[in-house]
Amino acid sequence: MRDSVKVFAPATVANVVCGFDVLGFAVNAPGDEVVMKRSATPGVVISKITGDDGRLPLDPAKNTVSASVQNYLKHIGRPDVGVDIELHKKMPIGSGLGSSSASTVAGLFAINTLMDNQLSNKEMVPFAMKGEELACGYGHADNVAPALLGGFVLVRSYEPLDVISLPFPEALCAAIVYPEVDVPTKDARQMIRSKVLLKDAVKQWGNVAGLVTGLFTNDYDLIGRSMVDVLVEPTRSILIPDFYKMRAIAMEMGAISFGISGSGPSVFALTKDEETASKITSALQKQLKSIQINSLSFVSPVNKKGPVVLD
Incomplete structure (x- = not known):
């Protein structure tokens, strides 16, 4: 079992013009990085954020990364786990490129890796959506789903959640x-x-x-x-x-x-x-x-x- 991990999660293009809240795709750059380490003290802590010009909260309940990690740990029955998070913003905030999504997905992928991949990437989409709800007031999946799954993604339904990976031309x-x-x-x-x-x-x-x-x-x-x-x-x-x-x-x-x-x-x-x-x-x-x-x-x-x- 790993004690620490460093994860990159990609930016995304959501809506893709005509597909408001239902279409999105991931890109190679930019993206965000999360460094996560196990801690002897139970609970989720954000010890460091870089690249945000002081705009993002260190409060674990208010930051999309830590809040999503808390929800994940509660879901798998391990709220006693302690982790320390460093968030390194490598992309502009408020750019329309899924900045909060990239951070949230990096955090979820990191905690899932530390917990021996108990959930599939697709199973983590609802937890990432909770992060989006915290960031912008609405838990949409057109950023977080492609960030988690890669490729081009269609959100066919939100209730119940139905996320579909689409093929696309190789050269696109x-x-x-x-x-x-x-x-x-x-x-x-x-x-x-x-x-x-x-x-x-x-x-x-x-x-x-x-x-x-x-x-x-x-x-x-x-x-x-x-x-x-x-x-x-x-x-x-x-x-x-x-x-x-x-x-x-x-x-x-x-x-x-x-x-x-x-x-x-x-x-x-x-x-x-x-x-x-x-x-x-x-x-x-x-x-x-x-x-x-x-x-x-x-x-x-x-x-x-x-x-x-x-x-």
């Missing part, structure tokens, strides 16, 4: 740009309409079905034309500087599709190769710089592994 690549502007997840969720027109709902259902079919059949054209959001994007895009200008740039440069990652402000384009993705991120960053907005960029194929033990 994400070009991600994070404009350094503040779009809190809670605020972004509040902007969403509580009621939608039936004709809009029908469009969205068709697009989700088309995207899933495109992933199964490796049909890039179908993937591209299905990634249209008539429900959420029209409102959330207001919070993202030059969103439609960036979309036009990405599409002109060969993107399959373009949209908001999670609740934003990060945006992403899907491409058929890394070279195109790299060119797109450079062009989008140049556009943002022209309006005095700094940004970070990431280029990654779809991450198949999910969380991994680093040592």
Whole structure:
């Protein structure tokens, strides 16, 4: 039985344009790291957090990582276990890339490793969702499920929870740009309409079905034309500087599709190769710089592994 472990968990792109709260995929970078050590004293303690500029709580009941670990230990009947947690944020908070999800998943994977893998990654999804509830007020799975399982994931149902891993084209690549502007997840969720027109709902259902079919059949054209959001994007895009200008740039440069990652402000384009993705991120960053907005960029194929033990 191990006494300590270091775990990396990946960032994720949630919603994937048309799949609000039901679709997501993992990427290789960025991500978060957790170092977890057994302690002789019962209970879960967070002794150190780096990379958060002091924004995250050390209180075990208020931090998504420790709270999820506490729930896990209670579930397996071992609330007496003592662990010390170090959280190392390697990705921006509030980026729309599943920052809280990556931390939570790294913590859950670490405690499960220390406890001899009593649960499968899929069985840990509900515990990770509790962490999301603490972070943004709503326990959705479109970030935590792909972070735990890797790949492309569909959340078919929440009650009961039904999470399905989807196939996807091998060459599929994400070009991600994070404009350094503040779009809190809670605020972004509040902007969403509580009621939608039936004709809009029908469009969205068709697009989700088309995207899933495109992933199964490796049909890039179908993937591209299905990634249209008539429900959420029209409102959330207001919070993202030059969103439609960036979309036009990405599409002109060969993107399959373009949209908001999670609740934003990060945006992403899907491409058929890394070279195109790299060119797109450079062009989008140049556009943002022209309006005095700094940004970070990431280029990654779809991450198949999910969380991994680093040592």
